[in-house]
Amino acid sequence: MKFSKILGIISISAAAVLLAACGQSATGKNGSAGTASQVATIQTSSEIQTLDPAQATDGDSLTAISSNNEGLYRLDKDSNPIPGIASKVVTPTDDGKKYVIPLRHDAKWANGDPVTAQDFVYAWRRVLTPSTKASYAYLLDGIQNAAAIRNGKADPSTLGVKAVDKYTLQIDMAVAVPYLRVLFAFPTFFPVNQQFVEKQNGKFGTSADTILANGPFVLKNWNGTGQSWHLLKNKTYWDAKTVKLTRLNFQVVKETATAYNLFTSGKLDDITLTGDYAQNNQNNKDAVARRGSSIRYLQVNTKTKGLANADVRNAISQVIDRKNLANKVLGDGSVPPLGMIPQGMYQDPVTKKDFAQEAGNLAPTNVKKGKALWNSVKEKVGGKLSIRLLTEDDDDAKAIAEFIQGQIENNLSGISVTLTTMPQKAADAAAQQGNFDLYLKNWGADYPDPTTFLDLFKGNSSFNWTNWHDSQYDTALAAAEGADAGDPVKRTKDLQAAHTRLMAEKPVIPLFQRYVLHLNNPKVKGIVYFPTSYHFDYKYTYVTK
Known part of the structure; x- marks a missing residue:
């Protein structure tokens, strides 16, 4: 969703x-x-x-x-x-x-x-x-x-x-x-x-x-x-x-400041807080924290010069300080993700362990490793890259995009990032047409199963705008949803294999698992x-x- x-x-x-x-x-x-x-x-x-x-x-x-x-x-x-x-x-x-x-x-x-x-x-x-x-x-x-x-x-x-x-x-x-x-x-x-x-x-x-x-x-x-x-x-x-x-x-209401003032003046009964407003209202008597099974992530256009290289995609992922993003930029209780599957959404039916935690951290931050990875492939991709980061035009998305821009430019010498903001409908249309290099997206679980995320990036998915098509990934999901659907052990193994493959290739780069702070x-x-x-x-x- x-x-x-x-x-x-x-x-x-x-x-x-x-x-x-x-x-x-x-x-x-x-x-x-x-x-x-x-x-x-x-x-x-x-x-x-x-x-x-x-x-x-x-x-x-x-x-x-x-x-x-x-x-x-x-x-x-x-x-x-x-x-x-x-x-x-x-x-x-x-x-x-x-x-x-x-x-x-x-x-x-x-x-x-x-x-x-x-x-x-x-x-x-x-x-x-x-x-x-x-x-x-x-x-x-x-x-x-x-x-x-x-x-x-x-x-x-x-x-x-x-x-x-x-x-x-x-x-x-x-x-x-x-x-x-x-x-x-x-x-x-x-x-x-x-x-x-x-x-x-x-x-x-x-x-x-x-x-x-x-x-x-x-x-x-x-x-x-x-x-x-x-x-x-x-x-x-x-x-x-x-x-x-x-x-x-x-x-x-797009701007958090406007929503907050309307709430405090009695014009609104329920609002969503982000950034400084979220951080400053954690202990507000009217605050309600709502855990989401959603992941904010970057879709990567794998046809873009440089971004076709999985090492470049992984280098970008490694240099993003997800803890700082969650705690300082958002401040609403959101947490760094372990991958593209939210924690607390799905339990392994065999081991009874959390599916995301069982896989380990598939989206780690390691700036030193990210820099080294970039330097190892930098000349292969021309030495310099100019990347367009597409995002929606609200306060929350802009703050996240500006943070990502700084993380990439400050840590990966030779990569410049230009921000493009549009209303959501226009941004989606641009992304569907391939007019982006990185696209800041959010997906919420439609049902409590890993396929609600993994199906997005099948080769034939209408939501896969990355141009990444991987037979190994598609085969694992086909088994989970077909021959192995009735076998919990085999199905879970298939789903973990698909998730691991997706995170190794990084056509999508997870940023944080969303927790939402409301005033009610x-x-x-x-x-x-x-x-x-x-x-x-x-x-x-x-x-x-």
């Missing part, structure tokens, strides 16, 4: 005007008879990219969709699947290869249509249809014929998913997928109403007017590019009695945070007096 931050610079007064326009915060607002008004306002770090479940990959879009819609399951506060549109969480049969899932009869779309098994069949076929160009289509690959459909080699009608009846969904797997039940709560697997989608004439998910809710809220006031929107309680939601908020406002209005309770998946659930949020 991509994390990004977009917004032009806004002054405190301008932000206050925007906030006033989209609603109120929880501070100082009372409802009838002295009860607390069930309204809150949240800072978000980027605009929504899309509201189409088949297209969304960024955190803000996924959170918005998960508020507006619901899949077979939701996640509880411990990230375990619980019933959503499904009436119960089922155990698969046939060695994990067959799911027969009953749906609740009282789930409805906001237009009154029932949510049916056919809505899931249509949605999943749509995700896999090549013309949809769904970046997350590979998440369905464990289902019979999914990979062939995704690659244009089979018709969508052959997908191993069928509506047994109006309220029973059957899923036939090609291989058992151990984390599939968690994916059933992920937006890519959400149902969509076929009749409604087709009426939008290709514009489904491009604005609040082109989506149809079946979840706890109905999203309003997003025109496709806007930087504020709000959620209203969905009165037709099957579990509406659980939803306490009547309105939840979202406002994009103590009157706003029940915000559920997940280290993986869609990260925030506001279904259970409420406001106290």
